[in-house]
Amino acid sequence: MKIHRLANDIIRLELLPEIGGAITKCFFAGKQIFATSPYGKVEPAELADEPEWVKAWNGGWQLAIPNAGSKSLNGDYPQGFHGNASQDRWQVELISEKSISLRWQKEELDVSRNIQLLENKIAVECAIANIGSSEREIIITEHLIFGDEFIKGPIALHPVQNSAFVPLDYYGNKTSAQWENWGTTGWEELSNEDPPRMGVLKTSGISLISGSIQATVDWNSQILPYLWLWQEFGKSVGEPWNGLVQALGIEPAMTDNGLGMSEALRTKQALRLAPGAQIKWHITLTLQEVKNEH
Numbered sequence: 001m002k003i004h005r006l007a008n009d010i011i012r013l014e015l016l017p018e019i020g021g022a023i024t025k026c027f028f029a030g031k032q033i034f035a036t037s038p039y040g041k042v043e044p045a046e047l048a049d050e051p052e053w054v055k056a057w058n059g060g061w062q063l064a065i066p067n068a069g070s071k072s073l074n075g076d077y078p079q080g081f082h083g084n085a086s087q088d089r090w091q092v093e094l095i096s097e098k099s100i101s102l103r104w105q106k107e108e109l110d111v112s113r114n115i116q117l118l119e120n121k122i123a124v125e126c127a128i129a130n131i132g133s134s135e136r137e138i139i140i141t142e143h144l145i146f147g148d149e150f151i152k153g154p155i156a157l158h159p160v161q162n163s164a165f166v167p168l169d170y171y172g173n174k175t176s177a178q179w180e181n182w183g184t185t186g187w188e189e190l191s192n193e194d195p196p197r198m199g200v201l202k203t204s205g206i207s208l209i210s211g212s213i214q215a216t217v218d219w220n221s222q223i224l225p226y227l228w229l230w231q232e233f234g235k236s237v238g239e240p241w242n243g244l245v246q247a248l249g250i251e252p253a254m255t256d257n258g259l260g261m262s263e264a265l266r267t268k269q270a271l272r273l274a275p276g277a278q279i280k281w282h283i284t285l286t287l288q289e290v291k292n293e294h
Contacts, residue, residue, distance in 0.1 A: 003024075004100060006098055006099065010028065010287070013115075015100060016058055017100075024059050031148075031213065033213065033287075035148065039056075043056065047073070048071070051239050052080075063113060064083050065086065065140050066079060066085065066109060067080075067084075068083060069081070069258035070258065072262055084107065085106070105131075110128070120287050122287075123282070125280070126280065128273070129273075129276075129277070130273040130275050130277050131276075140253070141255075142283050143249070143251055144251055151192075153210060154189055155190040155191075158206065159206040159227070165199055165201050166180065168199055170196060170197075171258070179202065192233050200226050200229065201226065202256075203227050204225075208248075214288050216285070217250055217283065217284070218283070218284055219283040220282055224252040227251065227252055227253065228251035228253050229251075231247075231249075232247045252283060254270070
């Protein structure tokens, strides 16, 4: 597998187009801030379930598409956990010192992803087009996972104003029908002693402060109206976690749960993409050094 590298004077990235087009490492202010896999190189499984997907995961940030969450075996193109593109080979269309353009063209879909370093920002522009003759059902989630040196101390989370929250169980089910104000959730500051947990926000942006680093994530919420939160700080001892996975998921999403396509169709949250139609979205990660107030 060939690792591709992007860099400017502020940020360095390592990417693995051969497995999900993933940004596997991000170096900023002398620290590596993305989650890494404890398992080494494991070949992705076809139509993987969650344990198989986690074992082949290389960490970092990739796109979950055309499904996100539980695998779905219905339809002309059955999907594994987090969608077949999430651990498939992406083609490198163009690459320079500070940008790379990737493409996944399979299953009568054409997905493009342009990743660019702009000073202290990672700017990602994406599009998906239906190049087939039938309507396609799509779920999109940006699987952005922090870890490594970024999650060693307390982490403060600051979503944009008026964000609403509901908890999820570890399978992605909503455990309440009532959305609550963010300030009452107990997610405002995370520590290494917290149990594994998940939740979902209605929001369009969030800032995280860990030590001297602030990471701000923003995206167009017309396409991705939700944000999945996932905290796994080595506390899950069963498969596939084995007490080894250290991860904080900040995942802009199309759905308010992690149950995959069947639930997204039932709740009418899946995108129905007509033949010839295309949609675009963007997401930006901004990194800066701040005064440590902890």
